[in-house]
Each structure stands twice: as structure tokens, then as C-alpha cells.
Amino acid sequence: MLLPELRANVLTTARKMVADGLAYGAQGNVSARDPDSGLIGVTPSAIQYDQMTAEDVVIINTHGQIVEGRWKPTSETPLHTIFYRERSDVGAVVHTHAPYATTFAIVGEPIPMVLAEAALCIGGPVPVAPYRRPSTQELAQVMLETVGQGVSALLAHHGLITVGPNLELAYAATIAAEISARLVIMARSINAHPIELDADEVTALRQMYLHYYHAQAADA
Numbered sequence: 001m002l003l004p005e006l007r008a009n010v011l012t013t014a015r016k017m018v019a020d021g022l023a024y025g026a027q028g029n030v031s032a033r034d035p036d037s038g039l040i041g042v043t044p045s046a047i048q049y050d051q052m053t054a055e056d057v058v059i060i061n062t063h064g065q066i067v068e069g070r071w072k073p074t075s076e077t078p079l080h081t082i083f084y085r086e087r088s089d090v091g092a093v094v095h096t097h098a099p100y101a102t103t104f105a106i107v108g109e110p111i112p113m114v115l116a117e118a119a120l121c122i123g124g125p126v127p128v129a130p131y132r133r134p135s136t137q138e139l140a141q142v143m144l145e146t147v148g149q150g151v152s153a154l155l156a157h158h159g160l161i162t163v164g165p166n167l168e169l170a171y172a173a174t175i176a177a178e179i180s181a182r183l184v185i186m187a188r189s190i191n192a193h194p195i196e197l198d199a200d201e202v203t204a205l206r207q208m209y210l211h212y213y214h215a216q217a218a219d220a
């Protein structure tokens, strides 16, 4: 079996996504790129994550063609592969239907930066992309454009995507977006106005985080 460790990491993240209440059953999808071969491990289509094994993770190339696997890759494969083709810094993609973040996606409002932790992991408000139909190339394209050089964006009427150099950081951005969205909704529910972090401070925090991450990566 190709890339057992990569497959295991994809499976672990997919299960975390369900355990953390960010996706139900077989919803959402996760992928990661092997830095040596450039091959991608991605969750299969329509298999419940609690029944999935590492062998069920599909190995594909950056054009979405199956290299090894017994199932079809997720129907959202174009949404994953476009980031691997267009951004060499992306090593993992996480797409969830995180409920609080998705609340912002249904009202067409960006998730503001109200937490220092989110500023570190995400580096700016989470923008909302224009609506495109799920599983299409058009959706992949509009998400690539909306994420830009950042790490996250909301899919209108659908969910959230985060990217990162690895699964750990891509997933940390998902959690930061979801918690921020939840806290903003909670503040509004008591008729209070959440106060956004100063934009310069958000940038400074993000730079600090990237510097720390690169120093760690250089040590490894």
C-alpha cells in the first residue's frame, strides 16, 4: 500500500472532523500531499468516517486521477487538487460543514477576527466566496480565488475550506474559524457587539506565527 502514514493522517483528521461536530457521516473531506512524491491522499466518496480504514483513503495525482485506491475519491476532489496545482505551499486541505462557520456562509458575511488565536492560525477575516454548485470545477476556481494567498474561505450556502502546509495547521485553522464564528454568534445572542481585533495587530500576530512555524520546520 502506498503512503500508509499519509493515509493514516488523513483518516485521523477525517474522524476528528466528525468527533468535533464539523461534519456528519460522510460529509466534508480531507486531503494531504506527500512532499516527496507529490501524490495526494484524499477521503473517498460516500464512506462513513467511523467505518473508514487507512486503506480506504484514495491516492490520486494533482489532476485527480486515481493512483491507488479501491474507491472513488470525494466528489469535491477538484476543490482539493486546484490548491495543490496552484499553490506549492499547500500540503493539506480540509473542507467541513462546520455549523457556526456555515451560519456565516448562509448569510454571506465574513467571519471577523475577534480572537488572538484565530489571528495566529488564519491571519484575517474569513471571506465568503460567491455561490457555485458543489463538486464543480467552477466551485474549485472561485474558492482558489477567494482564499487567495490566505488559508481559509467560506463556500456560500455550503461550508468552510482551510488549507495549510500540513494537516495539523489546516485543521487548526478550521477550528479557529469555527470557534470565532461561534463566539461572535454567542455575543450577538446577548445583544452585544463583538469587538474586532485591530487589523495591524492581526497581521503582526500572523507574522509571529509564521516565523515560529518556519523556525520549527527548519529545526525538524
Ligand SMILES: [Zn+2]
Binding pocket: 028, 095, 096, 097, 134, 158, 159
Ligand atoms: Zn461540502
